[in-house]
Amino acid sequence: MPSASRKKLTQQMELFNYSCRAAGLKITHQRTLIYRELLQQPDHPTAEALHKRIVREVPSISLDTVYRTLATLEQHGLVNRIQTAESQARFEAVIAPHHHLICSCCKKVLDVEWPEFDHIELPENVRNWGTINSKNAVMYGTCTACAST
Amino acid sequence: MPSASRKKLTQQMELFNYSCRAAGLKITHQRTLIYRELLQQPDHPTAEALHKRIVREVPSISLDTVYRTLATLEQHGLVNRIQTAESQARFEAVIAPHHHLICSCCKKVLDVEWPEFDHIELPENVRNWGTINSKNAVMYGTCTACAST
């Protein structure tokens, strides 16, 4: 790993530790492993995929803990759960607002920024509905890799 | 039911029959019931909710059939599956492009039109990713009903 990204990772982990303390969460070995792995994986892994990777380093970690940790971190806004039409949920570390591009074929999820979307006004009738906390765009299609096969 | 909407329903059911035939799907009593119920329910029911309602009319229909039918209709683009962070999937008859407003509290899903969104250009980097078939916006918030309690 280039030293620049290693440094960034360290910073993000420090922020994670800080957020945990602020939320009253203990900083356990497992939580650290899970969050670090999530930061390093750009591919929105499922709980199972995450577990498989971490087990290589720490064979004793259990899948339940991965699930439980992700749920806890999600509750505290440190992790996002992405529900697609697939059976399994996917996760990502919360970094910056962005949107998702999902390949209907291989189910891979790609992050995209879309400032034009972030800035447009909400539809009118939303106002009397209540308060919006977040809005998100999801695009479905076929990626070039799948299209070429 | 006012006669106008009854007439509309009949039209939609005729379209359904037509689409089934076009897709090579047999028009069974159960499929008709399920699709009609879905058309009449504006609240994006879950498979179970749908089943509960239909059982009143036809006690012999099984939950499996509801699941199977929804999956079949979804494959043929007659029904949309809406996956939220909830455990259960919700369904809607495909009518016109629209977007979703989800209350984080009561989990109810409301349809909204949002032509401004439909018309904005896709983010740039999407073009080299592949082909987009559809795009959809989801907004999360708290509805006034939940906020007032």
Added chain:
DNA sequence: TTGACTGCAAACGATTTGCAATTGC
């Protein structure tokens, strides 16, 4: 020390599936 966290195993709930009977075309 002490309550939060973990691993284990068992439970859970939504959805799917194999099979024999039934039904639409």
Added chain:
DNA sequence: GCAATTGCAAATCGTTTGCAGTCAA
């Protein structure tokens, strides 16, 4: 009549939970 579809029951799969031991603070 034949293939598609259904109902039934059992299986599956992702995820959650109870409990006793362990660990961070």
